[in-house]
Amino acid sequence: MIVAPHPLFDQPLIKSFLQAFEHSMMTFVITSAETDAVPYRFLYVNERFKQQTGYDEPDLKDQSPKILQGPKTSPEVLAELKRKLRRQETFIGQAVNYRKDGSEYIVRWSINPILDERQQVVAYISCQMEVNERVQDQEQAFFLAEAINQTADAALITDLKGRIVYANRAFTLLTGYELEEIKGRNTRMFKSGKMPPDFYQRMWETLLMNQSFKGIFLNRHKDGHAFFEQKTITPIVDEYNQPIYFLAISKDSSEVIEKTHHLEYKAYHDALTGLFNRSKFDELMVAKLRHFEHEGAVFSLILGDLDDFKPLNDTYGHDVGDEVLKQLASVFRHSLRKDDVVIRWGGEEFCVLIDSDLKSTEFVAQLLKDRIAEIDLEALPDIRLTMSFGVAQAQSGDDPETLFKRADEAVYAAKKAGKNRVRIQPESSEGSDPGSD
Template sequence: MTTALSLQMLEAAVEQCYDAILVTGAELDAPGPRIVYANPAFCRMSGYAHEELLGRSPRLLQGPETDTATIERLRQCLREGRRFEGTTVNYRKDGSRYCVEWHISPVRDAQGRISHFLSVQREITARLQAEQQRELLASALNATADSVLITDRAGTIVFANRAFEAQTGYPVAEVLGKTPRLLQSGQHGADFYQQLWRNLERGESFRSTFTNRRRDGSLFHLEQTITPARDADGRISHFVSVSKDLTERVEKEQALQVLAFTDKLTGLYNRSFGEQQLTHEWNHARRYRRPLSAIMADLDHFKAVNDTYGHACGDRILALLGDTLRRCVRKSDTVIRWGGEEFLILAPESDAETAAQLAERIRCAVAALRDPQVQRLTISLGVAQLSGSEETAQLIERADRALYAAKAAGRNRVEIADGVPA
């Protein structure tokens, strides 16, 4: 390839280059280097025609917001013959401002002397504005008290705000590149998440109350809305999750629910809730023709405990008895404080003989207790198995009669109600 052809190709490439290119002389005395060439991209960027630029100093592009420190650093690099990189604000011919990114290099002749400076420039106004908007958005999202999480289309986390850190205990840097699955608590079934993804894939928001797990393993509750975000072509590109922490409210509601069905002194179910459980177990036993037994238990000589040692001691004994009953029964059994020192144990899937074995285990456990004041405690128990025709009240009445039979026979014993279930 001839030198002339090479020069033609180089000139064509520079003329058609997307980046703005400016060539100046190497003189550094005031007013500084003068422009000897500007390509069409530079003319479009600055608003000046090529003829208007030739012989003039690039200082004509400077204005009130041009960074003086950057210009001084530029001049120092030129004096030392070093490459310069920087950004600043320049002004077009019509006075409008624009942001420019510079790369200026010295051009040396055959003797190694600097003969020119080559400046390759690119307007970055739109990029800086976009970055400023992103920074403003990130600042706003970090200022909100609600947790904000953004994932890409595949569900990979690309942004989390400071409220997310406070809510979950996960530093943002630790979750970027991961998925929200790390928050799952196991409290929601597969159908919950399937419905979530069905909504999102249809381009619909999904809103629900989530129970998630923090970094330290503790659970927290939140009202969460997940919304698809679309790109310029209308395709779903990201998912935005905004969450409000409901932990305090949910825990208060749960505490109220516990108070509604729990006996405050013993921590067992109270009679109101116990009656509901009795009806539930009775319906199950009748529908599926399965055995159900009831054990009525009463602490022996409890009135004497209250009279001799006072009600504070009596309350302590009842709480101790509640703990003992909980330890003795199966997970499927229900222990209810029926009233005063009287307790009802519902034993589903148990015939009278099996329930009597459970009652005997309870009796032995209570007999083994030792209290600093009362010393030895005993309990009497009556067992009844549901017959095919009786109602709940009749079952409880038969268990109660068996209990009083145990009392009459000397206490600290188990009695089974008469009658064989039909």
């Protein structure tokens, strides 16, 4: 039924389509462009539309689909519809509409722009389907989902905006919230604020492609404590493969992650000082050399060796020796920048990886040397600690062994020159300075 004349309907092909629409079980509506005096006014509706809504031609003349809206029609859906139409994009959505007699029904529809030869919008065509029966089936399915309450994994169902529709008992145990407290609220309420924003961006990009997303979330419990949640989120789609809900299945993985972190800490940290150990040094050195070769990111290595540690250890015992090493570690920690990496290489040797050139790094080594000389051992007032340092800068073609060897040779030169000194890589390495006391 043509509600209002339009040049579009003069085209033979369009007339053929309208004849086909009249016999369709689907609802078809054509509305005018937004530039008309009455934006989106009805131009055409098929017989199914009249049966569905109770409206006839006189009712629709000079009217727009606004007459179908009512108290339960979602403003968010309408806003998204307008955004899509103004960008000449296809809109797919679901909302509550109202018939002429005031009764409500749920419709799922898609709207596409009709463009002329200049790619200008001349009208919009909408294909609609009433989904009351399907929604009722889904609601019954949610009642059946009570069976999920018997599972150990937490289950959460949300709409496409992340608003909570259903949660099982395991989810209550996991988060501390009852369903009545959270139903209708957005899942962002669980955010701890400690996850990077791009994590959630990747999540939404994956879900909106109708793909499952797996990840570990750091969320917040009702009582305020943070916990790790291993979660899989899967879109629930309709018969047209369009997402209508999201189902999240998760479990508390805090204990596993804490154990993993503990094992990783032990693998990469020195048990006595808490500094990184040689294993971590090897890993970081390879990464920094790769970054240097590919990006030209300059960095240097400081190698320090405590002077005369063996006699001290043999004379006063390993307990005193261990305390000395702890104090040395403290000096390194508090004398360096946050991004500088300190490693206990082994025994009385310490390394620093620093993102600076040779001259700046030599200055840092001098600072460390001076601060170590100021350490006051209360139990051993007559002992003065000193350390000899070697400094080397990464060069093209270096591997971890060659860079470490140059720093080690510089330490040897410092020891030979009388200890408690800083020496830089041998002069044969790109004409470096001989170093200073």
